[in-house]
Amino acid sequence: MTEVSDWRFRRYRYRLIGSRCRECGETSYPPRRRCARCGGATEEYQLPRRGRVVHYTLLKALPTRYNRYRPYYLAVVELSDGTRVIGMLTDVDEPSEGMEVEATLRKLYTYGEDGKIIYGVKFRPVL
Amino acid sequence: MGMPVVAGYGFTRVGEHWDRGLKDLSLEAIEKVFEGLPSVEIDAIYVGTALSGFYELQLSLASHIADLVARFDASVSNFEAGAASSAQALYNAALGIYSGMYKAVLVGGVEKMSDELPAPNYRGVSLVEDSFLVNYSGLTEIGLHALLAKMYLSEYGLDEPLYSYLPVNEHENASRAGHAQFRNRITYDMVRSASPVSDPLTIFDVTAPGDGAAYILLMDKEYADSLGVEYVKLLGMGAAGQPANLFDRASPLFFSASSRAVEKALEKAGVETEDIDLLEMYNPSSISGALVLESLGLADKGGAGKLLERGHFSLSGELPVNTFGGAKARGDPKGATAAYQLAEAAMQLLGRAGDNQVDGAEYALVHSMVGLDISAYAFVLGV
Structure with a gap:
């Protein structure tokens, strides 16, 4: 990781922001874009x-x-x-x-x- | 449609080859592949390496291997997938043969891990896992295996980590293997009382860095027959994946990618699990080996350790596993590891395994995986 990718990931590094599936509610950290369980789209979620x-x-x-x-x-x-x-x-x-x-x-x-x-x-x- | 066969193999001893680089090791292994064979036209060269860009700052390795052996008419492809790098290479080389496009492919892998110190190595080999976790959560491959061991012991209510009989068996098998990195015999008590690397795992529960190169000559059966060379058949193969994050999985203790890859390979080969005479599996730790065995249905959940203790998976047992020591004792030069597994399975089927011969072996299963079962590959070989 370079300083640039460190910067890009700053929100998730600093604040324990993960993801939650809009379909089934499954939560993950680090955040996912698609749910591993059902394939649904996810949204950012403050753990x-x-x-x-x-x-x-x-x-x-x-x-x-x-x-x-x-x-x-x-x-x-x-x-x-x-x-x-x-x-x-x-x-x-x-x-x-x-x-x-x-x-x-x-x-x-x-x-x-x-x-x-x-x-x-x-x-x-x-x- | 072509039918891939393993018509040659060659490898170096695994160890610390201070005075030799990626190309030196590759050349020795490749020369052994062609020893005793008539002149073979190579259509393609597929090379796996996990970290050649990290250790020797050499990328596009397949181009340089083709250059090394002056095979300029071959197409070249690079594969980078941790310890499954050369499994990926083999999988794709076989597709080339099945398709009828290729008659012969030189496929293998190489790694030069002794060029680095332990800390960069721990980071390097961990980079197949999610890089966010490795860089920002402090995770390493060995730490992940240790946490998995804790989950395993707690989930199944086990007091004793009997999975540590696996490295005992692997060192026993390697003690008679000339190419193995660690040929010393060890006991269960030695494993348990060795210095902890990440509790409950000790240095004997995990693989060590090693240098090595292994290559296979994959040929179309018709071409091999026309040259009159001995071979074993690649009867089937399969691949599958699952989430990298343990907690995004249905169960962290079930290696569903390995299970599915093996299922696909057996189905393609038309071979039942019970027909398999030996298994060369990839397990960078004792606990991951137990989980592979359990996930493939070769042991009950939580029960692999007991079977290992009883010798069920030893050379003279019901199902010999890692017959030349596996990654733990033969050695784990990441990019080359799967090619070693393939070569060892071929030696068993050709009756060339010497003191480690599994008598009458007809079918061998080779298993490989990226990290902790993020992606898995399986190959069924037969005489």
Whole structure:
């Protein structure tokens, strides 16, 4: 991804905007243009910020851009409307299954020391 | 209509070939393909590579492979689809033969993964998954497999990750395979107590980066007969897909693309699952292997581990799987992986598998997939 595609995806990165099918109501994150279940057209949909950790793993095999966070917890989070998403956990020493979390805007990576800082959604324990 | 047959194969040892590049490895493999064959006219060269543009900054690889072997009359095509790159190449090469347009196609793949450090590699091999998730949600291929393992253990109420018997079996098979990357025998306890890469998966549950090249000579049966070469038949093939996002799927634990691709290939071949003598499947982790076996109906849901523990899928078992070690132990040089699988299946059917021979093998099933079953390919080979 270049800085341009980072910019293009900014809404979905910053605000946990997913999609909802106009036909069957199926929700997805990241957003889809056509529903995977019924093929219907979708619309943008603001996902709820709160949810709970369903599964998590301490990831040591991580990509270059995230080396500074090595290791980090990657989790399946079920949001309060039932949508399941994958995301990084932050501000947590030891997560647990069922732990209440909320989406928060955090630094993801930077383009070099003086370069642009890319922010995105991570999940932290509910304060 | 043409009838594709595998009339030759060649590959390098999988490993860390520091002193050799994409072209060196390809040349060694291609020369082995033609060893002992009469002069063959090649209509096309189809090359798969997952990341040649990433490791060696070489794109349009098929053009350069044609240049390498000075086959300038051949049409060339490139295929990029992770570990299924050369499966895609083979699928399309076979279409060329079925159509009657081609009499012989050189098809294979190559990868040079040791050129990169672990972190760029983890990112590189993860890019077959949705790039939004990889770049902004922190997902990697191994992390995704680990979360899937958690879902699996919880869904089926399993305390023990018995799917880790799969790498034990794969290392056992590779211990007698000269071309395998990892020939050491391991035990279940060694897998479980190895250093975690993303819990519950350890370094022995997942594949490692490797360099390698493997090529196949796919020919029309009539042409092969006229040259008097030995071959195995490509009896059927199939392909299917499903959503990349696990949570856009009906069930994250069912690999519907693999299931459907295999169903199509068996139907085309007119072969039943029970007729299959060996399976070469693609599983970049132990858990994904268990899910492939379960999704193909070869094990009950949640039950693959128990069958693996009992030796059901070992060389002397009911259905030998990954007879030369599979991606875990033979090695997983992504773009070349499916071509290795094809070559190994052909060796079994031709009775050239040496110490790893499955006696009397008549039908082999080869399975390949992009990422976690986003797209899948299946081939049925027969004598």
